[in-house]
Amino acid sequence: MTSLLKQAEETLEKAHAGINPRWYPRYHLAARAGWMNDPNGLVWFDGWYHAFYQHHPYSTKWGPMHWGHARSKDLVHWEHMPVALAPEGPADKDGCFSGSAVVDGDTLALIYTGHKFHGPADTDDNLYQVQCLATSRDGIHFERHGMVIDTPPGLHHFRDPKVWREGEFWYMVVGSRVGNTGQVRLYRSTNLQEWHDEGILAEAEQGMGYMWECPDFFALNGSRVLMFSPQGLVAEGYKNRNLFQSGYLLGEWQPGQPFSHDGQFIEMDSGHDFYAPQSFLSPDGRRIVIGWLDMWESPMPEQQDGWAGMLSLPREVSLGDNNRLMMKPIAEVTALRGSYFPVPAHCLNNQRVFVAAEAEAVELLLEWERGTSLAEQYGMVLGDGLRIYVDNQAQRLVLERNYPDFSLMGTRSIPLPEGSILSLRIFIDRSSVEVFVNEGEACLSSRIYPQPGQRDIMLFxxxxxxxxxxxxxxxLDK
Structure with a gap:
């Protein structure tokens, strides 16, 4: 272990003992202490699922990025591993930014962005981002191989490589910015070390963002999905309400051919907090996505408790009949379930019904009968800070949070889906809520910060x- 990795481990061990657990997740993955953002290097290797993530072990603020690391047998019960990468080489001296992982024979390969400034860090003119490689035989200790793709001429923002194998070649997509236009660039290799530039896979049209971060490109039910996080979209009505978005373009592609799509960017999650999702394949062939359950520049009250940031539940994605992505919690999350507590009341009329006291970690199932539910508003509340309800006048499903002490207030919503039954699976953790609508037709994910005594669940x-x-x-519990 290098001196920087050893220093990071010693810092985390000491800091973890001092965190305040009031909002620390019971069943989501968060760093032991310090800062976490994008999931990286999601992969199955040597009998384990591995999740790496952007990590600053020395404070609860974003800083020189390391790669944190955890592993799991089931994507639900996580074991923290030593920090995998620290910014300690000429190619990544100012940060080991986001990237991905692939299995090459008996080797686990991490492909990530080296972030560096040639001169003062106060101008992008001195910024260079390159793609780097590190490998491991045991999935824990990594040998660094340095830069494998240099910054293209004229670019400065060039990051977040996602690599996959197709036929006899490895392919890589990288997010980039040219002026105020976001792009995804494509590369091809036979050995992960020498890469051939295949040109621009996709580029932003007017209004589609100045930078496309965290691209991911995969096949699903015969179609190709380009999943990415564009920066710079303008809010339009109920759409694009967060600072940055995460979503996808759907189209067709074969190696050596252009990516053909209809240009319709569709958001993946309609809550306040979901960014930088990354996908991977499970051993049984499921396409699974995990995102960062936060949003840039949003208040993060847990910073005062010694940690910041967490990852979403793993979600299985599929392509629905309407050619839209469906996302539902992976089947393994049912392993968290303890006893089931039915709600005896099946009709509410201008009333509130108590469901659960001091709910820290629960999965709530609600199946509303649309045809006979004519109340102007109906749904659930958690204390006085969270409401998830149907607004019958607006014909929308609304997630509303109200934590004025932390400047976290406001709503996110989706149109009410068609059908006689509105089925909601609502996952509540100590500081998060994830709502899955009609087996994955829509998702709304947000951070929440209930105070003591504000965790009772009621229906209304x-x-x-x-x-x-x-x-x-x-x-739910581990």
Missing amino acids: ANSGAAALKEAGYWS
């Missing part, structure tokens, strides 16, 4: 009646 119906086909919850 205002100005009318609402009917439930099924309601209940499971306690």
Whole structure:
């Protein structure tokens, strides 16, 4: 272990003992202490799922990026591993930025962005981002091989490589910025070390963002999905309400051919906090996505507790009948379930019904009967800070959070989906909520910060009646 990795480990061990656990997740993956952002290097290798992530071990603020590391047998129960990468070479002296991982025979390869300034760091003119390689035989200790792709001429923002194998070649997509236009660039290799420039895979049209971060490109049900996080989209009505977005373009592609798509960018998650998702394949062939359950420049009250940032639940993605991505929690999350507690009331009429006390880690199932639920608003509340409800006048499903002490207030919403039953799976952790609608038709994910005594779950119906086909919850724990 290098001196910088050893120093990071010693810092984390000491800091972890001192964190305040009030909002630290019970079943989501978060760093032991310090700062976490993008998931990186999601991969199955040598009998384990591995999740790497952007990490600053020395403070709860973003800083010189390291790669944190955890592994799991089931994507639910995580074991923290030593920090995998530290910014300690000429190619990444100012940060080991986001990237991906692939299995090459008996070797685990990490491909990541080396972040460096040639001169003062106060101007992008001195910024250079290159793609680097590190390999491991045991999945824990990594040998660094330095830069494998230099910054293209005239570029400065050139980051977040995602690598996959197709036929006899490795392919890589990288996000970039040319002026105020976001791009995804494509590369090809036979050995992960020498890469051939295949040109621009996709480029932003007017209004589609000045930088495309964290690109991911994969096949799904015969189509090709370009998943990425564009920066610079303008909010439009209910769309693009967060500082930055995460979503996808759907189209067709074969090696050596252009990526053909309709230009329709579709957001993947409609909550306040979901960014930089990355996908990978499970051994049984499922396409699974994990995102950062936060948003840039949003308040993060947990910083005062010694940690910051967490990852979403792993989500299985599929392509629906309407050619839209579906995302639902992976089947393995049911292993967290304890006892099931049914809600006895199945009709609410201008009333509130108690469901659970001091809910820190639960999965709530609500199946509302749309045809007989005519209340102006009906849904659930967690304390006085979170409401998830149907607004019948607006015909929308709304996630509303109200934590004025932390400047976290406001709503996110989606149009009510069609169908006679509105099925909601709501996962509540100590400082997060993830809502899955109708088995993955839509998702809304947000951070929440309940104070002591503000964790009781209630159901409600205002100005009318609402009917439930099924309601209940499971306690969740590791």
